[in-house]
Amino acid sequence: MSLRVVVNHEERTVASAPLTPLSTVLREEFALTGTKEVCGEGFCGACTVLVDGAPAVSCLVPVGLVEGRRVETVESLAVGEDLSALQAAMIETDAVQCGMCFPGILMTLTGFFSERPDADEEEIRSALAGNICRCTGYEAIVEAALSIRGAGAAASAVEAAS
Amino acid sequence: MNKPVIGSDLPRRDARDKLRGRTRYTIDRGGLGMLHAAVRRSDVASARIVRVDVEPARRMPGVRAIVTADDAPGRYGLTVADHPLFAVDRIRFHGEPIAAVAAETLAQARAAADAIVVELETLPAAITMEQALAPDAPEIHPDWRDYEVLFPGGRRSGNVAWEATVERGDTDAAFARGDVTIVESCFRSGRQNQTPLEPRACVASYEDGRFFIETSTQVPWAVRDTTARLLGVRPSDVRVTVPAVGGGFGLKFEFAVEPFAALLARASGRPVRLANTRREEMQTALCRENADIRIRSAVTRDGEIVGREAVVLMDCGAYGGEQPFLTTMTAHTLGGNYRLGSVRLLSRAVYTNTAPTGAFRACNGTYNTFALERHTDEICAAIGMDPIAFRRRNVIGDKALGSTGQVFEGDVLGPMLDRMEEMTASRPSQQARADGRLYGRATVVGTWFIFVGPSAATVNLNPDGGVTLVTSGVEIGSGSMMQSLPQIVADSLGLTPQDVTIRAADTDAAGYDVGVGGGRQTVSLGVASTNACIEVKKKILRVASEMLEADPADLVLEDGHVSIVGVPEQRVSVPAVAARAQVTTGPISGSGAFTAPGTAAMPGCAAGHMLEALDLPVFAVHDCEVAVDPATGHVEVLSYTVVQDVGRAINPRAIRGQIQGGVVQGLGYALHEDVSIDAEGRIRQEGFETYRVPLAQDVLAIDCHLHEGAPSIGPLGAKGAGEVPILNVAAAVACAVSNATGKSVDTIPLTPPRVLDLLTGYDGPQEHHHIAKQWTDNCLPDDAVCVA
Numbered sequence: 035m036s037l038r039v040v041v042n043h044e045e046r047t048v049a050s051a052p053l054t055p056l057s058t059v060l061r062e063e064f065a066l067t068g069t070k071e072v073c074g075e076g077f078c079g080a081c082t083v084l085v086d087g088a089p090a091v092s093c094l095v096p097v098g099l100v101e102g103r104r105v106e107t108v109e110s111l112a113v114g115e116d117l118s119a120l121q122a123a124m125i126e127t128d129a130v131q132c133g134m135c136f137p138g139i140l141m142t143l144t145g146f147f148s149e150r151p152d153a154d155e156e157e158i159r160s161a162l163a164g165n166i167c168r169c170t171g172y173e174a175i176v177e178a179a180l181s182i183r184g185a186g187a188a189a190s191a192v193e194a195a196s
Numbered sequence: 197m198n199k200p201v202i203g204s205d206l207p208r209r210d211a212r213d214k215l216r217g218r219t220r221y222t223i224d225r226g227g228l229g230m231l232h233a234a235v236r237r238s239d240v241a242s243a244r245i246v247r248v249d250v251e252p253a254r255r256m257p258g259v260r261a262i263v264t265a266d267d268a269p270g271r272y273g274l275t276v277a278d279h280p281l282f283a284v285d286r287i288r289f290h291g292e293p294i295a296a297v298a299a300e301t302l303a304q305a306r307a308a309a310d311a312i313v314v315e316l317e318t319l320p321a322a323i324t325m326e327q328a329l330a331p332d333a334p335e336i337h338p339d340w341r342d343y344e345v346l347f348p349g350g351r352r353s354g355n356v357a358w359e360a361t362v363e364r365g366d367t368d369a370a371f372a373r374g375d376v377t378i379v380e381s382c383f384r385s386g387r388q389n390q391t392p393l394e395p396r397a398c399v400a401s402y403e404d405g406r407f408f409i410e411t412s413t414q415v416p417w418a419v420r421d422t423t424a425r426l427l428g429v430r431p432s433d434v435r436v437t438v439p440a441v442g443g444g445f446g447l448k449f450e451f452a453v454e455p456f457a458a459l460l461a462r463a464s465g466r467p468v469r470l471a472n473t474r475r476e477e478m479q480t481a482l483c484r485e486n487a488d489i490r491i492r493s494a495v496t497r498d499g500e501i502v503g504r505e506a507v508v509l510m511d512c513g514a515y516g517g518e519q520p521f522l523t524t525m526t527a528h529t530l531g532g533n534y535r536l537g538s539v540r541l542l543s544r545a546v547y548t549n550t551a552p553t554g555a556f557r558a559c560n561g562t563y564n565t566f567a568l569e570r571h572t573d574e575i576c577a578a579i580g581m582d583p584i585a586f587r588r589r590n591v592i593g594d595k596a597l598g599s600t601g602q603v604f605e606g607d608v609l610g611p612m613l614d615r616m617e618e619m620t621a622s623r624p625s626q627q628a629r630a631d632g633r634l635y636g637r638a639t640v641v642g643t644w645f646i647f648v649g650p651s652a653a654t655v656n657l658n659p660d661g662g663v664t665l666v667t668s669g670v671e672i673g674s675g676s677m678m679q680s681l682p683q684i685v686a687d688s689l690g691l692t693p694q695d696v697t698i699r700a701a702d703t704d705a706a707g708y709d710v711g712v713g714g715g716r717q718t719v720s721l722g723v724a725s726t727n728a729c730i731e732v733k734k735k736i737l738r739v740a741s742e743m744l745e746a747d748p749a750d751l752v753l754e755d756g757h758v759s760i761v762g763v764p765e766q767r768v769s770v771p772a773v774a775a776r777a778q779v780t781t782g783p784i785s786g787s788g789a790f791t792a793p794g795t796a797a798m799p800g801c802a803a804g805h806m807l808e809a810l811d812l813p814v815f816a817v818h819d820c821e822v823a824v825d826p827a828t829g830h831v832e833v834l835s836y837t838v839v840q841d842v843g844r845a846i847n848p849r850a851i852r853g854q855i856q857g858g859v860v861q862g863l864g865y866a867l868h869e870d871v872s873i874d875a876e877g878r879i880r881q882e883g884f885e886t887y888r889v890p891l892a893q894d895v896l897a898i899d900c901h902l903h904e905g906a907p908s909i910g911p912l913g914a915k916g917a918g919e920v921p922i923l924n925v926a927a928a929v930a931c932a933v934s935n936a937t938g939k940s941v942d943t944i945p946l947t948p949p950r951v952l953d954l955l956t957g958y959d960g961p962q963e964h965h966h967i968a969k970q971w972t973d974n975c976l977p978d979d980a981v982c983v984a
Binding site: 066075080117124125132135136137140159167168169175176 | 205207208210211212214215216217218219220221223224391392393394395440441442443445473474672673674675849850853856857858859860861883884885889890891892893895897898
């Protein structure tokens with residue numbers, strides 16, 4: 035019996051065995067290679083996706099556990115050519131270097147802001163505790179996150195109203 | 197007129213796709229028919245290989261090829277060819293490759309690799325440098341005398357893979373003077389793992405008698421040449437291309453997985469993907485080496501350094517790799533920073549039965565600067581001089597002599613110290629935030645180099661008026677290919693950076709290049725590109741001069757047009773010139789090249805050095821404030837300030853990003869990135885759970901000033917800015933912790949248990965019984981000099 039998962043707003047059928055890590059299914063079955071497998075142990079956060087809106091490290095989630103649930107990956111953030119407010123802010127602060135950690139960081143912060151749109155700097159840093167970035171030293175990432183706090187609140191207000 | 201492109205905070209062209217998850221790194225590549233590979237590695241540190249039987253693996257499901265030492269006859273090295281691709285007869289480190297397998301799936305490849313029968317007879321091991329240098333130490337390379345020498349001049353013997361020395365002036369006389377204080381210190385530093393998020397990975401295929409390798413590397417040409425050497429084929433039969441690289445930091449400055457995949461592709465006739473697991477990356481990364489240092493100085497009461505001696509032992513692991521080359525850099529770091537009346541330095545790469553070490557951002561500069569700056573503070577304490585006043589008095593300035601006798605140009609460190617003092621004086625001290633903990637502060641200086649060397653560039657003018665820059669440059673994240681080079685080329689040709697297309701590295705398309713590392717890419721490729729642009733510009737003006745009926749000398753190229761000086765309305769567009777060239781001269785292109793001019797050292801004072809002088813020195817001044825918790829040993833950095841010599845800032849915001857990232861990596865090195873090796877030679881840290889890299893909650897915003905105007909051979913006076921930010925960090929933190937605790941910090945990283953030991957005196961000071969107190973007793977005899 036095959037599994038069904040809603041990936042980036044589209045219902046998909048999963049061919050892999052239920053114990054296959056979600057990250058592997060996303061990358062290898064659906065070619066959603068934006069999700070990065072870096073440690074495979076849940077420590078680096080590069081494979082973070084949203085499951086029913088909440089951040090999860092997809093390398094530790096067997097795909098069988100997300101049957102019938104909503105999974106969103108970094109590829110879902112931009113609408114057409116319009117970047118999300120957080121993505122645009124990362125460009126504004128010139129945050130990106132090698133870029134490998136950004137898909138996970140974006141998904142962590144997107145999930146976090148939907149719950150805590152007005153979080154302060156300390157809360158943003160602790161939200162990032164599970165995401166390793168080896169290039170940037172984090173400051174431009176935190177700066178970008180701080181810069182969209184208002185926008186984040188507005189976006190989630192729109193979502194709540196719709 | 198367009199806004200100036202040099203000195204502007206322009207965005208990077210690869211950010212958008214990286215933020216959308218669309219960038220395809222090497223680990224995201226592959227295609228139809230691709231096989232997966234796994235490497236069988238040794239699980240002991242030292243052994244004789246009795247038997248390797250691959251037949252059981254060959255019968256496993258999905259297996260398409262297995263390769264072993266029989267398939268790779270060559271040996272690799274920078275100075276001495278000591279490193280085979282697979283262990284031959286003997287295992288020298290835990291994790292050494294024995295065989296490689298390609299199969300239809302990764303799981304099948306791993307299962308087959310495990311099924312290979314390996315029979316070993318354990319041999320005595322030397323895990324530490326003390327063990328490797330002991331009189332009765334096991335010889336890790338019994339055949340070291342027979343290895344091919346690729347660069348002569350160093351001394352070698354047994355477990356000493358390479359020895360380089362500097363001797364300038366009469367240090368015996370300096371230490372014998374009646375008016376000097378002699379200060380002696382020992383230091384120890386640990387390994388640091390680069391841990392880029394993208395592991396070393398590649399996809400290789402074999403077509404029409406040539407290997408094609410897509411790989412995550414900093415050095416496409418070195419991968420090409422090393423793969424050919426190890427496989428025993430012509431270098432021109434290997435093509436290397438490089439997609440976006442997910443971080444390097446020096447780890448990818450040598451070949452890694454490529455020759456295995458290449459062999460398997462040839463054997464199977466299929467494309468083969470090989471990517472290291474995180475555990476393999478932790479176990480076999482070419483870490484920044486651990487080191488032991490003894491340093492001694494003779495200093496007068498008014499602070500003149502009349503003599504200095506030092507011995508630096510660098511643990512190269514089981515094979516030499518980069519370390520014999522890096523012994524060179526002791527001369528320019530321990531022998532840098534300060535004016536020295538006389539100096540002798542000995543720097544050794546020592547074989548141990550551990551994973552080979554390699555390059556990591558600012559390499560041995562980090563621990564040599566830590567040792568030198570801590571030693572400098574001990575000198576200041578011994579003679580009762582203020583540490584900043586001592587540094588002001590002694591830092592190298594215009595016409596100062598380096599340790600190898602090179603003459604430095606320009607006053608750089610002095611004005612940078614002034615600037616640091618202005619910056620720190622303009623803000624309140626953070627002492628109040630220490631809140632009951634021990635507060636300390638330190639300002640330290642550093643000397644490093646830009647690793648210049650050959651680069652080639654071609655610039656093609658396209659019919660639409662844009663240009664394509666073709667080089668072997670690689671974007672590893674620093675922005676040198678995505679920001680600096682388009683800015684430099686645009687500035688040279690009066691275009692916008694958007695008009696400049698950057699061709700990704702391809703050894704079949706572009707000329708030779710040393711690679712990205714050592715802060716060199718913007719400098720070496722920048723000059724090569726500028727030179728290519730000079731030729732393109734000349735050709736553009738020649739064609740335009742016909743179109744405008746004017747002398748080329750009266751023409752100016754700017755804002756995408758050629759116009760007559762003083763008659764701006766008399767102009768033709770660059771696309772029009774390009775179209776005209778198609779029918780008159782043929783398409784316009786230019787080529788440019790760069791290599792270091794060579795800087796003079798004093799004849800005869802350096803032996804075994806691949807660089808006797810620095811063609812492009814670079815300097816940094818760092819200041820930090822810390823709070824040390826005496827109950828837990830935790831060190832909090834309260835403020836961190838950098839003044840960095842950048843020559844000229846092409847993109848100031850991008851440089852600030854490099855400084856922030858580099859300092860944070862340095863804080864990890866100084867405080868909590870701990871690689872430890874057990875008695876069996878196994879690296880204990882297997883992943884991010886136990887190897888603690890800095891997280892968002894650990895770090896702070898770095899206050900920085902970009903010092904411009906120092907002499908530079910770089911393009912437009914620029915210097916590489918990505919490597920040097922990490923140089924002084926361990927020094928600044930260690931000196932500040934010493935200042936806070938009143939204790940002599942002689943070991944890094946300063947993990948909480950180590951800080952508690954320091955406070956209680958539990959471990960005692962480093963003594964280094966394996967480094968003789970008398971400098972000359974450490975040197976190998978003259979007949980140990982290796983000749984080609």
